[in-house]
Amino acid sequence: MLPYDITELIISLSAHSDLIHLSLVSKAFLGPSQSRIFEHISISSRARAIALQTILDSSPHLAPLVTRLDVARDWHNDLPSTMSLLHNVKEFTLGRRGGPGYDSWDRLRPSFISAIEKILTSPSLVSFRLRRFALLSPGQLGGLLEKAATHLESFGLEESRFHFMDSDDVPLDLVDTIANPSPSTRLSKLSHISYNEGARLEYSCLDTLLCQILRPLTTKPSTIHTVHLHINSNWHNTVCELLTLLGSCLRHLCLEPRDYNRQFDVTPLSFYTNTSLETLSINNSQTPSFIPLSFISSMLSTFSAPSELNTGGRLECLRIALPDTRVREFHRFRQLLQQHQSQLRNLQRLISSRLTSNVTAPPEDQLVPGELLDMFADINTATSESKLNRLKTIEFFICGSQVLASNGPLGDTRYHPELLRDMMSGIPDLGQDLVYKGTIAVSVEEGPMPCTRSCHSGV
Structure with a gap:
């Protein structure tokens, strides 16, 4: 018999599809295999709902193994009774993934709503996501969150909306919420907020999320330290207000803009009050519109320098995700400059051959895209003014783009990080080891960014 730690290692490294076969090897493999098999349950069809009910009826000891539950919709009459058996759910996601339309809360069966509320009131629950x-x-959203007010640590709202669509239809309870936020919605352990607005430009729930959850929390020291926003161009003023409300409590911010407005460069997000922000992540890889790097560098100038009133900006890590199409654009720009340099050298040799005196060849440019040069120049300014005096790492992530390149693919996408590294080697003060100004480590990797892999999936 293998030692227990070896058995666990084998199971942890095995593909999920192999776990059923491993569970049949011996009793030593059965328990650990079942723990992984039932750890995450996704009920995405009627057949899955019936199968789970059948399994738990015959083997009720498996119910406590379910710690992550994803329920797309009310698939079956017995689904509420199945959900009521799951007492150890830590991460709960409710709603369908993608597709047209929304599920209406007011059309759910009372028994299904009761099963949802039972999971929310369970003290083991730490993460809740509401989707589509x-x-x-x-007030209905606030009522749901009140069920988990004492133990919820992470909340995500994804592609959801309210039935009213414009400002004239805003119900009275929203007005009351803004004027008199309910203290019962002050979630004492809430530390992580994620919001995905969706591609459709409808009434944004972000303002409501801000008023219903965040504003009451700021009447005392906030517990919210991580915010992840996937938003459209109507977000700017609300995010500015959010940054002011959270102030020095915010430590990690990830922004995924869906589109770009040049006004964002003129009036950038200000981090003057966010003196504890440690990680700023900007994901530009999933937007169909062009977002220049100036969008990022304009924000860096807003960090505060140390003074008698504060210790200055504490930003340690700047993460940037770029679509591979941008690297292709940079590469084509570089090829064009190389062609011009070659033509200039040929012209110089031709002139030298016709003159009696030698003509000094012009210095060869490093061929760095202007956007990168400008961004590092802005970083240099911010560091020299002590606004980014704690910055330790700048991480670039190259991601597969949803937008097709006009000139077709540029070979294997795995080479894109290497192309960007090569282009960045000509940036002043950036050494061959990609250490900027001797203190800031710069890296280029394949995406996605770590926060985009985890922020919308709970704690």
Whole structure:
């Protein structure tokens, strides 16, 4: 018999599809295999709902193994009774992934709502995500969160909306919420907020999320230290208000803009009050519109320098995700400059051959895209003014783009990081080891960014 730690290692490294076969090897493999098999349950069809009910009826000891539950919709009459058996759920996601339309909360069966509320009231629950739901009112959302007010640490709202669509239809309970935020929604352990607005430009729930959850929390020291926002161009003013509300409590911010407005460069997000922000992540890889790097560098100038009133900006890590199409654009720009340099050298040799005196060849440019040069120049300014005096790492992630390149693919996408590294080698003060100004480590990797892999999936 293998030692227990070896058995666990084998199971942890095995593909999920192999776990059923491993569970049949021996009793030593059965328990650990079942723990991994039932750790994450996704009920995405009627057949899955019936199968889970059948398994738990015959083997009720498996119910406590379920710690992550994803329920797309109310698939079956017995689904509520199945959900009521799951007492150890830590991460709960409700709603369908993608597709047209929304599920309406007011059309759910009372038994299904009761099963949802039972999971929310369980003290083991730490993460709740609501996906593609049409809610009657902000008060309805607040009522759901109140069920988990004492233990919820992470909340995500994804592609959801309220039934009203414009400002004239804003219900009275939203007005009351803004004027008199309910203290019962002050989630005492809430530390992580994620919001995905979706591609459709409808009434944004971000304002409501801000008023219903975040504003009451700021009447005392906030516990919210991580915010992840996937938003459209109507987000700017709300995010500015959010940054002011959270102030020095915010430590990690990830922004995924869906589009770009040049006004963002003129009036950038200000981090003057966010003196504890440690990680700023900007994901430009999933937007169909062009977002220049100036969008990022304009924000860096807003960090505060140390003074008698504060210790200055504490930003340690700047993460940037770029689509591979941008690297292709940089590469084509570099090829064009190389052609011009070659033509200039040929012209110089021709002139030298016709003159009696030698003509000094012009210095060869490093061929760095202007956007990168400008961004590092802005970083240099911010560091010299002590606004980014704690910055330790700048991480670039190259991601597969949803937008097709006009001139076709540029070979294997795995070479894109190497292309960007090569182009960056000509940036002033950036050494061959990609250490900027001797203190800031710069890296280029394949994406996605770590925060985009985890922020929308809970704690």
